[in-house]
Amino acid sequence: MSQGKRIVLAARPVGAPKPSDFRIEEFAVPTPGQGEVLLRTIWLSLDPYMRGRMNDTKSYAAPVPVGGVMEAGTVCEVAASNNPNFAKGDIVLARAGWQTHAISDGKGLAKIDPKLAPISTAVGVLGMPGMTAYTGLLDIGKPQPGETVVVAGASGAVGSAVGQIARIKGARAVGIAGGKDKCDYVKNELGFDDCLDHRETEFAAKLKFACPKGIDVYFENVGGAVFEAVFPLLNPFARVPVCGLIAHYNDTDAKPPKWASSLMFAMLTKRLTFRGFIVSDFASRHGDFLRDMSGWVREGKVKYKEFVTEGLDSAPDAFMGLLKGANFGKQLVRVGPDKA
Amino acid sequence: MSQGKRIVLAARPVGAPKPSDFRIEEFAVPTPGQGEVLLRTIWLSLDPYMRGRMNDTKSYAAPVPVGGVMEAGTVCEVAASNNPNFAKGDIVLARAGWQTHAISDGKGLAKIDPKLAPISTAVGVLGMPGMTAYTGLLDIGKPQPGETVVVAGASGAVGSAVGQIARIKGARAVGIAGGKDKCDYVKNELGFDDCLDHRETEFAAKLKFACPKGIDVYFENVGGAVFEAVFPLLNPFARVPVCGLIAHYNDTDAKPPKWASSLMFAMLTKRLTFRGFIVSDFASRHGDFLRDMSGWVREGKVKYKEFVTEGLDSAPDAFMGLLKGANFGKQLVRVGPDKA
Numbered sequence: 001m002s003q004g005k006r007i008v009l010a011a012r013p014v015g016a017p018k019p020s021d022f023r024i025e026e027f028a029v030p031t032p033g034q035g036e037v038l039l040r041t042i043w044l045s046l047d048p049y050m051r052g053r054m055n056d057t058k059s060y061a062a063p064v065p066v067g068g069v070m071e072a073g074t075v076c077e078v079a080a081s082n083n084p085n086f087a088k089g090d091i092v093l094a095r096a097g098w099q100t101h102a103i104s105d106g107k108g109l110a111k112i113d114p115k116l117a118p119i120s121t122a123v124g125v126l127g128m129p130g131m132t133a134y135t136g137l138l139d140i141g142k143p144q145p146g147e148t149v150v151v152a153g154a155s156g157a158v159g160s161a162v163g164q165i166a167r168i169k170g171a172r173a174v175g176i177a178g179g180k181d182k183c184d185y186v187k188n189e190l191g192f193d194d195c196l197d198h199r200e201t202e203f204a205a206k207l208k209f210a211c212p213k214g215i216d217v218y219f220e221n222v223g224g225a226v227f228e229a230v231f232p233l234l235n236p237f238a239r240v241p242v243c244g245l246i247a248h249y250n251d252t253d254a255k256p257p258k259w260a261s262s263l264m265f266a267m268l269t270k271r272l273t274f275r276g277f278i279v280s281d282f283a284s285r286h287g288d289f290l291r292d293m294s295g296w297v298r299e300g301k302v303k304y305k306e307f308v309t310e311g312l313d314s315a316p317d318a319f320m321g322l323l324k325g326a327n328f329g330k331q332l333v334r335v336g337p338d339k340a
Numbered sequence: 341m342s343q344g345k346r347i348v349l350a351a352r353p354v355g356a357p358k359p360s361d362f363r364i365e366e367f368a369v370p371t372p373g374q375g376e377v378l379l380r381t382i383w384l385s386l387d388p389y390m391r392g393r394m395n396d397t398k399s400y401a402a403p404v405p406v407g408g409v410m411e412a413g414t415v416c417e418v419a420a421s422n423n424p425n426f427a428k429g430d431i432v433l434a435r436a437g438w439q440t441h442a443i444s445d446g447k448g449l450a451k452i453d454p455k456l457a458p459i460s461t462a463v464g465v466l467g468m469p470g471m472t473a474y475t476g477l478l479d480i481g482k483p484q485p486g487e488t489v490v491v492a493g494a495s496g497a498v499g500s501a502v503g504q505i506a507r508i509k510g511a512r513a514v515g516i517a518g519g520k521d522k523c524d525y526v527k528n529e530l531g532f533d534d535c536l537d538h539r540e541t542e543f544a545a546k547l548k549f550a551c552p553k554g555i556d557v558y559f560e561n562v563g564g565a566v567f568e569a570v571f572p573l574l575n576p577f578a579r580v581p582v583c584g585l586i587a588h589y590n591d592t593d594a595k596p597p598k599w600a601s602s603l604m605f606a607m608l609t610k611r612l613t614f615r616g617f618i619v620s621d622f623a624s625r626h627g628d629f630l631r632d633m634s635g636w637v638r639e640g641k642v643k644y645k646e647f648v649t650e651g652l653d654s655a656p657d658a659f660m661g662l663l664k665g666a667n668f669g670k671q672l673v674r675v676g677p678d679k680a
Contacts, residue, residue: 052609058609059609060576060609060610060611220604223604227604236400242604242607242608243608244608245604245605245608248604248605255601257600257601260597260600260601260603261595261597261600263600263603264560264563264567264582264585264588265585265588266616267582267614267615267616268582268583268584268585268616268618269392269398269399269400269616270400270616271400271615271616271617271618271621272614272615272616273613273614273615273616274607274612274613274614274615275607275611275612275613275614275615276606276607276608276609276610276611276612276613277611278608278611281611
């Protein structure tokens with residue numbers, strides 16, 4: 001019986017996760033029972049929302065228990081099957097978590113056709129992050145031609161798609177990213193109208209300069225200093241899809257932010273819309289998303305970049321880096337080869 | 341030439357308006373020029389939004405200049421007309437402000453048919469406050485049968501309509517008002533499912549008890565302690581039309597409220613929608629509103645209460661009282677008789 005590896009939550013982080021909050025364990029790769037399949041993980045997706053699952057707080061999803069396998073979306077190969085719906089060798093989208101192997105009863109697995117696109121895109125531009133961008137921007141942000149759309153994490157999995165879709169819809173896309181390389185990529189490769197480095201001095205003033213007609217849609221995935229700079233620039237009737245708050249995920253001390261006392265007044269006088277969402281709220285849009293996004297990717301209108309670390313053992317470091325913006329593109333862990 | 345009276349903004353209030361912030365002036369009633377009408381005010385509507393107009397801050401409408409006539413919606417009689425669209429004796433909805441007489445070129449005037457309903461309702465249940473309730477609740481709040489709708493100022497012009505429309509739509513309506521008399525009226529006369537006195541001790545605990553299934557729609561027109569009690573009770577996917585913040589209109593010191601640090605997180609994890617609006621944003625719904633609301637009033641499904649003070653001179657005191665909740669029902673000033 002071969003050995004598998006998994007990464008479990010060793011302790012609930014206080015503030016930023018540290019290596020000792022994770023633990024690598026080995027386990028005997030199990031044999032699938034009746035109706036089950038054995039999954040072998042090829043790609044592990046790392047995404048900011050996982051930080052929330054490490055806390056013991058009420059949210060839209062249950063926390064990972066201490067000692068439990070870290071959750072994740074994965075691209076897996078069916079290594080053995082006792083389920084008539086799946087054959088050995090099938091490539092599937094799964095939620096196998098941070099581990100090399102997992103047993104599944106087949107529920108929630110979706111087959112991936114490797115001929116249509118690189119299979120890693122099933123957890124990227126054609127998967128959860130891409131659909132998060134698509135639905136949050138189009139169904140809540142509703143950008144109109146000529147409007148200004150601002151998004152942070154602009155070189156990342158979600159942000160890069162937000163800005164490119166905004167451009168497709170005729171809006172002006174202004175990205176925010178950390179560092180010159182990312183900003184150059186966002187402008188030159190992804191075709192955003194502008195991209196600002198939030199680490200630079202006078203960031204707020206530069207954002208104002210880059211948005212001479214104000215901001216109509218702010219796709220919120222960071223919070224913190226970026227929101228503070230965005231807030232006074234929001235135009236009347238601006239829409240703010242609230243998708244994530246990565247700048248705060250490691251907060252231990254929740255001080256009311258500077259803008260807080262004026263937020264409700266601004267909502268009222270500027271008639272702003274703020275709406276939180278997660279991608280599954282728009283499950284009915286999956287067909288539209290796949291049709292549009294795969295077309296845009298094929299036509300080169302939506303580009304994506306992957307940031308790959310090698311081996312399951314690299315996942316904790318990669319994840320800690322992701323929370324600090326160390327990744328440049330969609331963060332993936334290559335857990336195993338495409339074909340065993 | 342007869343004398344008219346008007347009330348002007350004498351000084352911008354710091355905190356709560358005081359009598360010296362207003363000044364009564366007399367003026368010679370003017371004669372309408374070519375294309376103009378002379379309006380004689382019968383009913384003056386006092387509404388919380390007017391507090392905002394007294395400040396010199398940017399908002400959806402320009403501030404009243406110091407020395408300028410206080411703004412207001414009014415029901416007026418056409419006292420003299422040089423405009424072919426209006427005849428002497430016509431009753432019109434106007435924005436004549438806090439004064440006995442005004443000149444108008446006819447733009448923005450709407451004729452009122454006194455046979456259909458008491459003419460005062462044109463600035464009440466069948467006017468701006470009623471339409472504010474209707475559009476904010478139905479177009480943003482979207483209450484579903486069985487859901488819980490909470491509204492403060494429940495005996496007032498807007499709140500009373502919100503709760504009654506919620507009931508018509510099959511939702512559970514929980515009102516909040518100041519004092520036992522108002523709460524009794526809201527429950528017994530208006531038919532809300534419950535009404536809580538925000539002045540009582542343990543108000544937050546009582547609100548929780550009154551909303552055993554949480555809150556799906558909170559029609560925000562007060563802010564302050566009421567929002568603080570409502571916030572933790574908001575259900576996933578709750579909608580918060582932001583219509584007013586009367587508890588804060590006299591604030592001089594804007595401290596970040598307690599809930600502020602968790603607001604964005606709650607929006608995200610509970611997928612809340614907050615949307616500010618003013619009634620004119622839904623101008624296209626005016627026909628629907630008039631049809632539905634006049635029907636409901638006729639059928640007794642929507643009741644309303646008027647709180648009348650006599651004479652233009654009473655307007656400053658009545659307005660200062662309104663901001664403290666001294667009114668019991670829609671606040672009106674009887675400026676002149678129905679027929680001169």
